Amino acid sequence: MTSAPMPHFHATVRVGLRASVLDPAGDAVCAAALRLGHSAIQSIRIGKAIEVQLEAPDAATARRQLESLSAQLLANPVMETWSLELHHQEN
Amino acid sequence: MQVGVVVFPGANCDRDVGWALAGCLGWRVTFLWHQDATLPKLDALILPGGFSYGDYLRCGAIASSAPLLRAVADFAAMGGPVLGICNGFQVLTEAGLLPGGLIRNRGLHFICRDQRLQVASCCSPWLCRFAPGDSLTLPIAHGEGCYHIDPPGLRQLEDNHQIALCYLDNPNGSIGHIAGVSNKAGNVLGLMPHPERACDQATGGTDGQVLFQGLVDRLGLS
Numbered sequence: 001m002t003s004a005p006m007p008h009f010h011a012t013v014r015v016g017l018r019a020s021v022l023d024p025a026g027d028a029v030c031a032a033a034l035r036l037g038h039s040a041i042q043s044i045r046i047g048k049a050i051e052v053q054l055e056a057p058d059a060a061t062a063r064r065q066l067e068s069l070s071a072q073l074l075a076n077p078v079m080e081t082w083s084l085e086l087h088h089q090e091n
Numbered sequence: 092m093q094v095g096v097v098v099f100p101g102a103n104c105d106r107d108v109g110w111a112l113a114g115c116l117g118w119r120v121t122f123l124w125h126q127d128a129t130l131p132k133l134d135a136l137i138l139p140g141g142f143s144y145g146d147y148l149r150c151g152a153i154a155s156s157a158p159l160l161r162a163v164a165d166f167a168a169m170g171g172p173v174l175g176i177c178n179g180f181q182v183l184t185e186a187g188l189l190p191g192g193l194i195r196n197r198g199l200h201f202i203c204r205d206q207r208l209q210v211a212s213c214c215s216p217w218l219c220r221f222a223p224g225d226s227l228t229l230p231i232a233h234g235e236g237c238y239h240i241d242p243p244g245l246r247q248l249e250d251n252h253q254i255a256l257c258y259l260d261n262p263n264g265s266i267g268h269i270a271g272v273s274n275k276a277g278n279v280l281g282l283m284p285h286p287e288r289a290c291d292q293a294t295g296g297t298d299g300q301v302l303f304q305g306l307v308d309r310l311g312l313s
Contacts, residue, residue, distance in 0.1 A: 021239055022237065024198065024199045024264075025199060073148070079194055
């Protein structure tokens, strides 16, 4: 008898600088956007999206693991915030 | 004086630190691989500059989880003197051994030049040959040296005399002009400037020697 395969999950962790933290790269991109005529642009902030594949017995466990990973490694809470999107994947 | 210099993949100042301490100051230098889990008997520990793990994710983030960092944290907790230089400073903040963090320079440029600095507090044993208000010149070379901490954290640094060095003309946008901070006890110090590059008159100055000699004074070693 074989055990059921562990469910697979895909997550996107979005990490960005806190609103109070200077983002000179975002400012530089914003200046370029304005130079190109995108005059409606008011500000640009640059972050990163980190794609994670994982196995977990259920979505709640997957979320807990990802929250721990995000707070511990993927984002530095001193200067960054993060958010998480979790999707179940068919095996 | 027996000092350990941590070697991470991507570090490029470990040999400079070794050369300065052994060649200019006569210290005995042991290079420590990041995957080691224990430390030999040491008087002090230095995390050098460079680009540990290619600066992937954030500067110093991946190095902060290296096996050797647990031993570094234990050494620091027992009062051992630890100095993080540039990327080493970033690693110490990422590891939670120093407060705050380092982000992209305000002007986006990588800045490589001699930098005038002022000693804000000399509570750290590394700075005991200085007095508050003393000025010195050390080279800087970084793209992500803008020190950040939230306002309550900054007040705490001020109240505890943890701001060690300040820039005289703030080249990178650091909050409070901060170039270096210590932990509350003072034994762990992080600096963006490179004291190891200012240990020989032939390479442009010897102000960095004063910092290292101060530790020898404080420890009563030679």
